[in-house]
Amino acid sequence: MSQTLETAPPPVERTAEPPRKSLLTILLERPEIGAFVAAVAIFVFFFAVAPPFRSLAAFSTVLYDSSTIGIMAVGVALLMIGGEFDLSAGVAVITAALTAAMLSYELSLNLWVGAIVALALALTIGFANGWLVMKTGIPSFLVTLSTFFMLQGINLGVTKLLTGTVATTNVSNMDGFDTLRTIFASSPFSIGGFTLRITVVWWLFFVALATWLLIRTRVGNWIFAVGGNAASARAVGVPVKAVKIGLFMGVGSLAWFYGMHRLYAFSTVQSGEGVGNEFLYIIAAVVGGCLLTGGYGSPVGAAIGAFIFGMTRQGIVYAGWDPSWYRFFLGAMLLIAVVVNLYVRQYASSRKVPTK
Amino acid sequence: MTETVTTPTPAGDATGAPLIEMTDVGKAYGAVRALEGINVRVDAGEITCVLGDNGAGKSTLIKIMAGLHQHSEGTVRVDGEEVRFDSPRQALEKGIATVYQDLAVVGLMEVWRNFFLGSEKRKRFGPFNALDSNAMRKTAKEELSKMGIELADLNQPIGTLSGGQRQCVAIARAVYFGARVLILDEPTAALGVKQSGVVLKYVAKAREAGLGVVFITHNPHHAYMVGDHFVVLKLGRMSLDAHREEITLEDLTALMAGGDELETLAHELQRSGVASADVVKEIEAVEHPHDRPQGTQA
Numbered sequence: 001m002s003q004t005l006e007t008a009p010p011p012v013e014r015t016a017e018p019p020r021k022s023l024l025t026i027l028l029e030r031p032e033i034g035a036f037v038a039a040v041a042i043f044v045f046f047f048a049v050a051p052p053f054r055s056l057a058a059f060s061t062v063l064y065d066s067s068t069i070g071i072m073a074v075g076v077a078l079l080m081i082g083g084e085f086d087l088s089a090g091v092a093v094i095t096a097a098l099t100a101a102m103l104s105y106e107l108s109l110n111l112w113v114g115a116i117v118a119l120a121l122a123l124t125i126g127f128a129n130g131w132l133v134m135k136t137g138i139p140s141f142l143v144t145l146s147t148f149f150m151l152q153g154i155n156l157g158v159t160k161l162l163t164g165t166v167a168t169t170n171v172s173n174m175d176g177f178d179t180l181r182t183i184f185a186s187s188p189f190s191i192g193g194f195t196l197r198i199t200v201v202w203w204l205f206f207v208a209l210a211t212w213l214l215i216r217t218r219v220g221n222w223i224f225a226v227g228g229n230a231a232s233a234r235a236v237g238v239p240v241k242a243v244k245i246g247l248f249m250g251v252g253s254l255a256w257f258y259g260m261h262r263l264y265a266f267s268t269v270q271s272g273e274g275v276g277n278e279f280l281y282i283i284a285a286v287v288g289g290c291l292l293t294g295g296y297g298s299p300v301g302a303a304i305g306a307f308i309f310g311m312t313r314q315g316i317v318y319a320g321w322d323p324s325w326y327r328f329f330l331g332a333m334l335l336i337a338v339v340v341n342l343y344v345r346q347y348a349s350s351r352k353v354p355t356k
Numbered sequence: 357m358t359e360t361v362t363t364p365t366p367a368g369d370a371t372g373a374p375l376i377e378m379t380d381v382g383k384a385y386g387a388v389r390a391l392e393g394i395n396v397r398v399d400a401g402e403i404t405c406v407l408g409d410n411g412a413g414k415s416t417l418i419k420i421m422a423g424l425h426q427h428s429e430g431t432v433r434v435d436g437e438e439v440r441f442d443s444p445r446q447a448l449e450k451g452i453a454t455v456y457q458d459l460a461v462v463g464l465m466e467v468w469r470n471f472f473l474g475s476e477k478r479k480r481f482g483p484f485n486a487l488d489s490n491a492m493r494k495t496a497k498e499e500l501s502k503m504g505i506e507l508a509d510l511n512q513p514i515g516t517l518s519g520g521q522r523q524c525v526a527i528a529r530a531v532y533f534g535a536r537v538l539i540l541d542e543p544t545a546a547l548g549v550k551q552s553g554v555v556l557k558y559v560a561k562a563r564e565a566g567l568g569v570v571f572i573t574h575n576p577h578h579a580y581m582v583g584d585h586f587v588v589l590k591l592g593r594m595s596l597d598a599h600r601e602e603i604t605l606e607d608l609t610a611l612m613a614g615g616d617e618l619e620t621l622a623h624e625l626q627r628s629g630v631a632s633a634d635v636v637k638e639i640e641a642v643e644h645p646h647d648r649p650q651g652t653q654a
Contacts, residue, residue: 216486218476221465225473228462235424235456236474237445295464 031289032301034340038287038333039308046315053318060188060195066310067203068258069280070303074206075247075254076278077285077302078214082247083227083294084140086129088147089251090277095151096122096259097269098159101168104176111176119256125151126252130245152275159271172267184257185265199261203303206254210299223247228295283330284309287337308333373436374399375537375568376421376452382429383416390416391592394430398537398568403559405571405579407612408589414572417589418539421570422454423447453535455526457542463515467507470514471496471529495532503528503558520551527558531565538562539570544578556582576608588612 027033046053072089079086096118104114129147133140159166171177186198214220222243225233234240263269286292287308288301312329316322376398383391391413398404408414419425420432423441431438434450441447444454461470472492479488493510500507505524507517514522523543530538540559544552560582562569573579579586586603588596588611596603596611622636 216481216489218478218485218487221469221473221476221487224465224469225462228464232456232462233473235422235444235454237443237448238474295462 031296031298031341032304033289034337035288035301035304035308038337039304039311042308042311042315046311046319050315050319053315056194058314058318060197062307062310062314063200064197064310065314066303066307067197067199068261069277069284069309070203070306071199071206071258071261072251072254072277072281073284073288073302073306074203074210074299075251076281077288077290077297077299078210078223079247079251080282080285080290080292081214081227081294081297082223082244083230084130084133084244084247085144085282086126086248086251087141087144087278088125088129088151089144089255089281090274090279091148091151091155092122092125092252092255092274093259093262093277094155094269094271094274095125096256097263098155098168098271100260101171101263101269102159102162104174105169105171106162111171111174111180115176115180115260118259119253122252122256122259123249124252125255126249127245129252130248133248134241134244148278155271155274166271168269168271170267171263177264177267180260181264184260184263202257203306207299207303214299219243219246224295226294280309280330283334283337286341287333289341291341292338305337373433375434376570377433377436378420378427378430379433380430381417381420381427381432383413383420383425384428389592391420391427392429393593394589395594395597396587398570400536400568401563401566402584403563403569403571403582404585404587405573405583406587406589407573407576407579407608409574409612411591412589413592414574414589415541416592418454418541418570418572421447421452421537421539423452448533451534451536452539453530453533453537454539455523455530455541455543457545461514461522461526464513466511467514467517467525468493468496468510471499471525471532475533499528499532500525503531503561518551519547520554523547523551523555524558527555527562531562531567535567537568537570539572541572542574543571544573544575552578574612576605576612580605580608 052058072093076086076089099121100111100114100118102114103109103117104111125147129140129144132138132143136143156166159168163169184198188195188197190196214223222233222238225236225238226240226243230240259269262273284305285297285302286305288298288303288305290297290302309330312333313323313326316326316329374397376396378394378396381391381394381396382389394413394417396404396406396417406414406417416425420427420441423444423446426440426442433439434452439446439450441450447454462473465473468489469492472495477488477492477495478485479491480486496510497507503524505521505528507521514525517525527538527540527543543555543559547555556578559569559571563582563584571579571583584600586596586598586600586608587594588608596608626633626636
């Protein structure tokens with residue numbers, strides 16, 4: 001060992017170089033870090049206490065459950081980064097699914113027609129939410145709370161009116177069903193012994209797309225700006241209204257997508273469902289590091305947030321506990337996430353890099 | 357002024373039309389008249405200082421120039437051509453850039469993203485247009501060092517910079533994006549003495565670069581240090597319009613301190629026993645300055 005001492009490198013001179021951030025600082029500056037640590041801890045926890053959780057099949061189920069929250073969480077996270085809320089996101093999913101099913105059935109149309117009309121409707125709901133928020137200046141919390149109740153009423157009312165029950169008729173024998181099912185809810189396929197559901201693939205695709213959009217495009221820059229400081233954004237020429245309305249429509253289109261999954265996975269839609277899910281999406285985004293005040297967050301974080309809920313929802317079942325505890329966990333997780341994010345962000349943004 | 361030729365002189369003529377010329381401009385918000393009879397011109401390579409107390413109409417004036425508000429009376433000409441801006445973007449297209457008091461920066465976003473916000477550089481990425489973040493980082497660094505601002509890390513959120521640094525980034529941004537007129541809304545209001553000095557240096561630099569600068573302030577000392585032309589607003593009207601050689605710092609200070617109103621107030625306070633006779637004398641000395649000027653920083 002004595003000879004290696006002589007070749008020890010001289011102290012690095014980096015006075016001319018910008019001071020390098022430590023790995024810890026870089027990690028702590030990521031919005032996802034809190035959620036990531038929590039996800040690892042929860043995974044280890046259920047791995048330890050619930051033997052059935054350890055199988056690959058269980059992991060596949062967890063991923064599928066996560067994707068059903070995660071797809072919507074992508075749109076909701078972008079919207080939150082843009083500084084707005086959408087409480088109607090949960091029931092809008094059902095509105096889209098009901099529209100597609102009942103329109104095609106009642107008018108004996110190809111299911112594709114129903115799907116396209118449902119997409120148009122979902123985009124219109126998103127547009128209406130965004131336009132009202134922009135036009136009136138009323139907080140999106142209130143505007144979308146109104147939409148939430150209206151859609152909930154429409155979902156039940158129209159379904160009862162048309163079918164006489166609270167669910168749509170089974171559409172599995174209609175034209176276009178097989179193709180649409182392949183797209184939105186194809187049967188699980190196996191990759192190297194691991195069973196994968198199509199929604200997981202779509203989920204990862206949407207997360208990647210949203211991340212690229214946010215980090216690498218002009219629109220992404222604008223989303224951060226309208227959420228961080230809408231007045232400043234407007235002053236430098238960012239089309240604030242268009243960006244925000246676009247984000248609401250993004251949530252609408254994902255609501256349609258997930259609605260299609262529900263329709264083609266179960267062939268029928270229960271009109272009273274979806275209520276409460278809007279909070280799951282928002283909590284996933286917040287746990288993933290999105291700031292409630294906007295301007296900060298990441299779709300990857302929201303994905304980790306959704307994964308945490310998928311793990312817990314299934315983990316509690318695998319552990320043989322009363323699933324009621326899942327709700328308690330949901331609330332506790334949100335509270336912890338908000339507090340942790342607050343401190344992490346203060347720590348990260350208060351570290352001034354010295355200037356020359 | 358009645359004989360002034362109204363036909364617009366061709367732009368680009370060095371001695372021709374001013375960059376911005378406001379004639380009898382007024383603005384009413386419903387029944388409230390915020391501005392009335394404003395005549396201001398902004399020339400290239402000149403700093404026009406607009407001074408006034410809170411509520412004097414300074415903000416309204418610059419909002420009209422910047423395209424955030426529309427004037428309800430009079431005419432605004434840019435390069436001799438009458439304009440009426442519907443949005444800040446239209447003003448920007450004419451080369452009128454505004455650096456607001458709140459700087460129009462987004463605190464949580466990186467310095468380079470803020471620098472290019474609203475005018476991002478893009479490059480083809482397959483069928484899409486993606487941000488050219490490397491070029492933007494490089495350009496932002498170059499432009500900032502041209503203005504003498506050296507930041508170690510352009511990836512830090514702009515909210516972590518000091519007030520003076522943020523102000524300078526905002527000015528550098530406006531200059532880079534081809535501003536011909538730079539409107540600065542109270543750039544030194546929230547700053548300490550040293551940082552104010554740094555900002556005033558960049559204001560002077562912008563003039564040297566040939567820009568027309570509109571410098572809004574309520575600090576006559578800062579205005580007098582760099583200004584070529586001074587406009588004082590009072591209750592939405594112009595109470596002074598003078599070139600540098602026509603006015604002294606003492607005059608400007610007295611005018612800004614409130615002049616007659618302040619003296620009247622002092623006498624009133626004396627009568628009601630709040631202020632002593634000494635205070636009134638002191639105030640009179642400021643208003644009729646024959647010895648040293650008194651600081652009037654807010």
